[in-house]
Amino acid sequence: MEYDGTYFCGWQRQISDESAIFPGSNRIASTQCCNDTTQYSGVPPALNSVSSVPSVQGTIEKALKKITSHRILVEGAGRTDAGVHATNQVAHFDLPSGIKPEKLQLGLNFYLQPFCAAIVKLEEVAPTFHARFSAKARQYEYHIVNRPAPLTIRKNRAWHVSVPLDISIMQKAAGAFVGCHNFNSFRAAECQSANPIKTIDSFEILLLDGEIIGKVQAKSFLHNQVRIMMGTLVLMGKRKISSEIIPELLKAEDRSAAGPTAPAYGLYLTGVLY
């Protein structure tokens, strides 16, 4: 599926989505309007952070509820953050009855269209298929427009870096991320993964149609890993830090060693391999 991350709080279902899908749930009182942030007693504060921006997962689950009248849980291949786009997200769900895929796709797209999300392809898979656990690799692209003038058509679609970047420096540096490393320096403080060791299959920096594009593939990534790697490469492209120090930054195993987290709106989930 494809979505414009601008209009979502991210992939993951929020408590507000859940209350709408499971109105009988006693985990949170039902809120008809997302903007209704009235505090209900008995609800733990963490569960009561009602967001006015929908999640992708919750939006599909709501659409499935409308179509099938069933509570159907959707599993995605990867959780994208607020603002992050997807051109090829993959998700699966189990249907209780035999709705034809073509009919279901039309129905889902009818409900998803106002949210700027669409099911591009829908097909029946083996019961053993799992969007997340069957995935062999995830592919991401990070887009940068490097020029003094502000963005117009590419606003919310690419990171605007106004200071000139040396792409050849970034291209050489990116190679140091490839392979198996401890990426503790390159993950968000709130990252919940127990294991910071990840293997980057490939990481290329390209210049395409006037944009600098980082293309990266791995079996899986840590939270914000691609954005922190890109933020670090941009510091190198600006010649603010040496392009030789990626092995040192990895060795530090400390978030403060690496560069800033690049903005979410430049990132695209472009493929999931099975």
Next chain:
Amino acid sequence: MEYDGTYFCGWQRQISDESAIFPGSNRIASTQCCNDTTQYSGVPPALNSVSSVPSVQGTIEKALKKITSHRILVEGAGRTDAGVHATNQVAHFDLPSGIKPEKLQLGLNFYLQPFCAAIVKLEEVAPTFHARFSAKARQYEYHIVNRPAPLTIRKNRAWHVSVPLDISIMQKAAGAFVGCHNFNSFRAAECQSANPIKTIDSFEILLLDGEIIGKVQAKSFLHNQVRIMMGTLVLMGKRKISSEIIPELLKAEDRSAAGPTAPAYGLYLTGVLY
């Protein structure tokens, strides 16, 4: 310059812009708010169609007024309609005093940024240069996404055609537009050009990154000419009309002979040659 046509009523200055730039003008009473559509006596109805959506030309002229305190008229290479984008529009204006180009560009972009328009390059030119009359050719691109699923990231950026198109038919047919022809069948009813004879330098249909792109170049175009040519090619791609009949459609010299006008939001002014 570059702009996202979604947020403009088109290139051309509107009466509402003019009243804001020239408040002393007695052509129309000044309206502080664009949404104020109060009718003022003595104003011809045609001049009183106050639009709530700004024009590109008027927006630049307002920015120039704020920066220089002068009434400066901006001349563009081509008038784009509401919704039509530009990646390379060219415009010129005469400055009364010697503001440095870099400083002026920064100032203009400061005022243009909220409107999703930007001056990508600004330079001093010879006094004989005229953005419109010195132009030797204009280049346009028309983008189509051809798939059943609705658009998300490309919404307002490309025409969504859900019925399968035969690109090879469109590619062959487009060639028939190249050369010097009477394009009376391919211009809007409201087109004000005295001469419907135009010469198309080149017209290619490409498949790039999953989008069908029509690339066309001519010294100048009639009103809606590119969009009507594209609308006609899409009819041919759908096999609704023969791809051989472009010479006949041209010969008819009648708007009703040609296909529909393709939507504005698929069209991009991509270059002006001098």
